[in-house]
Amino acid sequence: MKISILGGRLIDPANGLDQITDVHIAAGKIIGLGNTPAGFEAGQCINANGQIVCPGLVDLRACLREPSQEYKATIASETCAAAKSGITTLVCPPDTDPVADTPAVVDLIHHRSMQAGFARVLSLGALTQNLEGKQLAEMGALKAAGCVGVSNAHTAVKNTQVMRRAMEYASSQDLPVFLHAEDPSLANGGCAHEGAVSVRLGLPGIPEIAESIAVARELQLIEQTGVRAHFCQLSSERAVKMIARAQHDGLSVTADVAAHQLFLTEMDIGYFDSQCHVRPPLRTQRDRDGLRTALKRGTVSSICSDHQPHDTAAKLAPFPSSAPGISALETLLPLVLRLVDEDVLSLPEAIACLTCHPAQIVGMGSHLAVGDCADVCIFDPEQYWELTTENMVSQGHNSPFLGWEFKGRVTHTLLAGHIVFSTKT
Amino acid sequence: MRRRNLQLDAQGHLRHLLTIEGLKRQQIVDILDTAESFITVGDQQVRKVPLLRGKTVVNLFFEASTRTLTTFELAAKRLSADVLKININTSATVKGESLLDMLQNLEAMQCDMFVVRHGDSGAAHLIAQHVAPHISVINAGDGRHAHPTQALLDMFTIRRHKSEFAPLTVAIVGDIMHSRVARSQIHALTTLGISDLRVVAPKTLIPTQVEGLGVHVYHNMKEGLHDADVVIMLRLQKERMQGALLPSEQEYFQDYGLTNEKLAVAKPNVLVMHPGPINRGVEIDSEVADGPRSVILEQVSNGIAVRMAVMSMVLGRPPINTESEGAAQ
Numbered sequence: 001m002k003i004s005i006l007g008g009r010l011i012d013p014a015n016g017l018d019q020i021t022d023v024h025i026a027a028g029k030i031i032g033l034g035n036t037p038a039g040f041e042a043g044q045c046i047n048a049n050g051q052i053v054c055p056g057l058v059d060l061r062a063c064l065r066e067p068s069q070e071y072k073a074t075i076a077s078e079t080c081a082a083a084k085s086g087i088t089t090l091v092c093p094p095d096t097d098p099v100a101d102t103p104a105v106v107d108l109i110h111h112r113s114m115q116a117g118f119a120r121v122l123s124l125g126a127l128t129q130n131l132e133g134k135q136l137a138e139m140g141a142l143k144a145a146g147c148v149g150v151s152n153a154h155t156a157v158k159n160t161q162v163m164r165r166a167m168e169y170a171s172s173q174d175l176p177v178f179l180h181a182e183d184p185s186l187a188n189g190g191c192a193h194e195g196a197v198s199v200r201l202g203l204p205g206i207p208e209i210a211e212s213i214a215v216a217r218e219l220q221l222i223e224q225t226g227v228r229a230h231f232c233q234l235s236s237e238r239a240v241k242m243i244a245r246a247q248h249d250g251l252s253v254t255a256d257v258a259a260h261q262l263f264l265t266e267m268d269i270g271y272f273d274s275q276c277h278v279r280p281p282l283r284t285q286r287d288r289d290g291l292r293t294a295l296k297r298g299t300v301s302s303i304c305s306d307h308q309p310h311d312t313a314a315k316l317a318p319f320p321s322s323a324p325g326i327s328a329l330e331t332l333l334p335l336v337l338r339l340v341d342e343d344v345l346s347l348p349e350a351i352a353c354l355t356c357h358p359a360q361i362v363g364m365g366s367h368l369a370v371g372d373c374a375d376v377c378i379f380d381p382e383q384y385w386e387l388t389t390e391n392m393v394s395q396g397h398n399s400p401f402l403g404w405e406f407k408g409r410v411t412h413t414l415l416a417g418h419i420v421f422s423t424k425t
Numbered sequence: 426m427r428r429r430n431l432q433l434d435a436q437g438h439l440r441h442l443l444t445i446e447g448l449k450r451q452q453i454v455d456i457l458d459t460a461e462s463f464i465t466v467g468d469q470q471v472r473k474v475p476l477l478r479g480k481t482v483v484n485l486f487f488e489a490s491t492r493t494l495t496t497f498e499l500a501a502k503r504l505s506a507d508v509l510k511i512n513i514n515t516s517a518t519v520k521g522e523s524l525l526d527m528l529q530n531l532e533a534m535q536c537d538m539f540v541v542r543h544g545d546s547g548a549a550h551l552i553a554q555h556v557a558p559h560i561s562v563i564n565a566g567d568g569r570h571a572h573p574t575q576a577l578l579d580m581f582t583i584r585r586h587k588s589e590f591a592p593l594t595v596a597i598v599g600d601i602m603h604s605r606v607a608r609s610q611i612h613a614l615t616t617l618g619i620s621d622l623r624v625v626a627p628k629t630l631i632p633t634q635v636e637g638l639g640v641h642v643y644h645n646m647k648e649g650l651h652d653a654d655v656v657i658m659l660r661l662q663k664e665r666m667q668g669a670l671l672p673s674e675q676e677y678f679q680d681y682g683l684t685n686e687k688l689a690v691a692k693p694n695v696l697v698m699h700p701g702p703i704n705r706g707v708e709i710d711s712e713v714a715d716g717p718r719s720v721i722l723e724q725v726s727n728g729i730a731v732r733m734a735v736m737s738m739v740l741g742r743p744p745i746n747t748e749s750e751g752a753a754q
Contacts, residue, residue, distance in 0.1 A: 199632040200446070202546040202569030202608055208634070271431060273437030316525055316555075318545030320568065 001043050001418065002026045004036070008048025008378060012055060013352035014367035023053060025374040028417035032370060044419075046412055054351045055366045056088025056375030056413065058358040059332060060256050061232060062307035064090070064121070067108060068097035071420050073309040075109065078119035081329045081394035083421040086377030086410040089304075090119055091362055093178075094126040095153035101126035101137040103145035110146060118420050120375075122362055124151045124178055127166050133157040136166055139173045141157055148362040149230070151178035154279065156214070158184060164221050172225035176361065178230050179218050181239065182280060191320045192283040197266040203319060206281050212238045219246050222253060231255040235280035237290025244299040254361050255299065257291050258306035259335040260326055262344075264288075264400060274315045274322035275400040276366035278306075278330050292344050294351065302358040305332040309396020320334070327396035331387060333379065334406035341407065347381075371406040376414040383409040431553050439739050441553045441562040444571040445612035453616060457581050459734035460727070462466040466503055467729060470471045476737045477506035484510045486565070487543040492701055492725060493565050493575070497540050500732035509536070524548075525555055532557050538740065539563070546570035546605075559741040569605050575700050576609035578731040580617065582724050583655055586696055590614070594621040594692075596649050597640075598681060599659030599708055600630045606700045607659060608638075622669075625649030626681065629670040629713040646680060646687050653691040658683050661708045674707050684710045688718070696720055 005023040006095065009034070012018075024032040024040055031037055059082070065073040079406050082090055093108060094100035100109070106123045113121035121199050125142030127150045129135045139150055150170050157163040170177050188212040192198045194205025215231065219242065222229045234240055234255055243255050260278065269276045276282055294300040308325025315322050333354065340350050359366030389397040413421040433541060439452065441468070460737040466472055482501040486494055501508045511531075528539070538561045541549050546568030553562040566572040580590075587593060595614055601607045601624045614622050615638070617749060624631060624642045643649030661677060671677050688695065697709075697719045705711045714721060 096666075194633055196634050196637045199634050202567075202571065202605055204569070205633070228436065272550045274551075313523060316523070316551070318524075318543065318548040318551050318567070320545045320547070 002040065003044050003046065003414070003417065003419070005048050005053055005378065008051045008053035010053045010368065011348050011351050012368045013348045014055075014356035014365070015369050017368075018348055023368065023376070025414070025417045028374055030368055030370055030372050030374050039173045046378065049279060050382070051378050051380050051411060052347075053368075053376060055355040055377050056377050056415065057086050057333060057354045058091075058362070058364075059087050059307065059329065060302055060304040060358045060361065061093060061258075062090040062305055062329060063095075063309070064109070065309060066096070066112060067105070072314070074340070075112040075121065076116040076118070077393075077395040078307070078309060078329065079113055079116050079121065081392070083118040083413045083415070084393045085329045085411065086379060086413050087329060088119055088375040088377070088413065088415050089122060089359070089364070090122060091148065091204055093153045094124050094151055095131060095155070099126050099130050099416045100124070100283050101129050101131070101142070102245050103141050106142060106145040106147055117415075119415060122146070122148045124149050126150065126176065127152040127170070128157060128162065131155040133159060133162055134197055136169055139170055139175055143173055143175055146395065148364075149173070149176040149178050151180070151232075152293035154180050154182070156180075156182055156184040160217065160221070163218075164225060167221055167225040167227040167229070171225050175274045176228040176230055178232050180232050181211050181214035181218060183210045183214045186213065191281070191324070192269060193266045193283045193285060195266060197269055201269070201272060201319075208236045208238055208283065208287070208392070211236050211280060211377060212242060215239045215242050219251065219253070223251055225342040227378055229253050233258045233261070233280060233304065234291070234300065235261055235283050235287065237287045240290055240294035240299055244294065244297070249297060254301055256302035256304050256358065257295065257300050258328070259303050259332050260306070260328065260400070261291055262288065262295070262303070262339065263335060267321075272319040274317065274319050275326070275398055277319055277322050277324045278326060279324040292339070292408045296344060301353065302361060303332070303353045304335055304358065305329050307394075309394050310398045311396070315398050325398070326400065327392065327394045327398045329394055330392055331399065331406070333400045333410065334408055335401075337381065337408040338406070374414055374417040376412070377410060378412040379408055379410045383407070385409050430497050431550060441554055442573050442735050442739055443549045443562065443564045445573045445576050445609045445616065446571070448616060450618065452500050452615050453577070453580065453613060453743060454575050456577055456731070456734050456738060459738060460577075460581050460730040463730040463733040464727075466733070467726070473480065473503050473505050475505045477501065477504040477740060480487060480506045480740060481535065482506045482508050482538045482540060482736070483531055483536045484508065484540045485513070485542070486511070487513045487541075488566070490542055490566070492728070493542065496725070496728040497565060497732055500729050500736060503729070504733055504737055506736075524552070528552060528556060532560060537649055538736065539706060540565050542566045544568055549643045563735060563739065568607055569603050569608070571609045572605040573609050574728070574732050575737055576613040577735065578724060578728045579610055579657065579700070580613050581727050582720055582746060583696065584696065585727075586720065590617040590619050593619045593654045594623070594652055595619055595655040595657065596623040596625050596643075597657045597659065598625040598646070598649065598683065601635060601659070602630045602632045603625055603662065603665075604659050610657060611638050611640055623649050623653070627671070630665070639664070647690050650687060650691045653695055655696045655698065656683065656688070656691060658697070658703075660700065660702065661704060678707055682706070682708055682710060683713050685712055685716070698724060701725065709715055
């Protein structure tokens with residue numbers, strides 16, 4: 001299908017482009033910007049007047065629940081929600097059941113996502129077998145199966161020697177390591193930030209140092225082993241300051257933050273709102289501001305959804321027993337656009353945090369120059385809408401943002417030149 | 426909307442009792458006054474008032490308890506309610522029936538009030554959010570969060586001995602970190618406006634930022650008890666030795682156990698309180714527990730009147746009628 005996107009404001013941060021122009025697509029690729037190429041006849045024209053045209057969004061962490069928890073969500077249901085949200089690439093963590101520590105599981109996820117056809121799903125392989133932190137996973141085989149990195153997800157590798165060896169081995173395979181920094185004994189049993197709210201509600205706390213002590217250990221191991229490393233979903237000001245210092249000293253580390261951490265704090269728990277039960281926990285106003293500053297300065301380069309869809313029962317429990325996580329694909333772009341409204345980021349900077357920066361971390365391109373893969377997100381930056389359980393596409397309706405009014409809504413999503421979502425044709 | 430105080434109705438009256446936090450001083454005083462009107466019921470020949478006749482109260486205890494369960498049961502019976510006790514260990518929850526499914530089944534049996542004890546903080550709030558509009562929920566202890574009726578009976582006991590709250594110095598001693606009783610006492614005492622509220626324990630048993638609740642922190646027992654009008658001792662659970670919180674019971678008793686010698690720095694007419702059950706020789710010496718300044722047993726009997734007051738108030742009877750009907754018996 002040949003498609004022309006006409007009259008939109010093209011923002012392509014990787015190429016420094018921000019201009020009103022037409023985009024022409026054929027055979028899954030961008031074949032021309034501006035004037036219609038000679039002999040090109042569009043089968044479909046998308047009128048993008050007043051809209052933003054940008055590369056398809058890349059989400060560095062989305063749990064798709066398949067295999068094993070299809071009652072919560074499936075690859076088909078969640079990639080469909082991604083398409084509605086302008087997300088064309090999802091990175092899936094290895095903590096499925098069975099764990100993604102063999103090529104078979106990675107192949108299954110890949111196959112299911114191809115069948116659904118809504119979004120590209122990239123896998124992170126397990127760092128250690130069954131995420132047990134004892135024996136190394138077959139990282140070479142996982143890489144050959146298409147894994148873009150390795151991670152132990154939320155299961156900490158307690159043994160520092162194992163962590164060191166795992167980093168050394170990943171480095172030999174030229175695989176980046178994705179790290180969730182949380183000291184397991186300090187976080188043990190906790191469900192909320194250890195501070196004013198946890199003391200008031202009597203919730204077992206996770207102290208800030210659970211994150212910063214883990215970051216300190218990992219930074220030294222990264223320096224020692226020379227591995228490429230990425231810190232996932234940092235939650236505290238102290239941790240991002242440590243990352244900034246390490247980057248300043250020349251260490252090649254990157255970091256992302258989950259969109260909800262840029263808006264919510266421990267105070268939003270109110271009287272035990274289990275929708276605000278997330279891991280790492282929502283921290284203080286000061287941490288939230290620290291994360292925003294780190295984003296502005298580029299210490300944290302990417303914003304992800306940390307999508308975790310749940311069934312209703314998972315959240316219908318007393319706060320400590322409820323499952324952590326937010327169904328977050330559909331609020332990723334709207335929340336990031338809110339950062340633009342609040343003058344934290346410029347629009348091109350905000351788009352970079354969702355496109356070329358995360359793409360670079362998983363070793364892929366994300367730009368819209370001639371010859372590039374036509375993964376495109378088109379959104380109306382002025383449209384107001386409210387998040388409701390009725391308009392959520394994800395199978396999980398667990399969101400603290402239900403009832404929030406957002407500005408900016410995706411109208412079309414193209415995956416390799418195919419329209420996978422449009423509000424109207 | 427989400428942060429609306431769930432336990433109050435649109436007019437600001439008590440609909441549930443989930444926590445002391447957010448209650449007005451006058452609301453606490455009203456509960457204490459109502460309890461005062463019930464205190465004599467236990468001494469009458471017929472120990473009953475017909476306030477909750479025809480109502481069904483369900484005691485839902487997901488955690489073991491003797492005293493709280495018994496006093497709630499007695500309170501409901503003295504108000505003439507029908508009382509049902511659900512033994513959770515043998516009930517369907519272990520078969521995977523969820524908490525809320527179980528409540529729906531009980532609602533279908535036309536109950537009027539759930540008295541809930543649960544090991545998770547926030548359990549009573551969760552239940553109150555999901556019950557039918559005519560049902561009231563009373564929190565009988567949820568995790569580390571709150572135990573409001575215990576705090577109210579403690580306030581009632583203090584008020585019977587001290588004329589005013591404002592000038593008092595109160596020290597709460599022991600495992601503040603894991604104590605729902607301490608959290609509710611702190612909210613009650615600060616709401617009643619006492620001048621000096623202290624918590625006394627080693628750092629391992631004091632939660633971070635507890636000062637934000639309006640208390641002064643002491644790690645030394647004698648400094649913490651100096652000139653105190655009321656000393657509230659908390660129970661020390663044996664499992665605290667495992668989490669590297671304390672080295673041994675002996676050392677804890679040495680430093681924080683209440684003895685007559687340590688009590689000597691407090692005011693001469695100091696009240697010694699304990700929510701029970703007490704560990705003699707761990708947090709309190711028998712001499713003190715059974716001594717003239719101890720009101721520990723009085724707390725237990727006051728518990729019945731206070732729970733009668735709370736139950737009758739959340740089920741919406743004006744306290745004035747209560748008294749006259751009670752007297753008519």
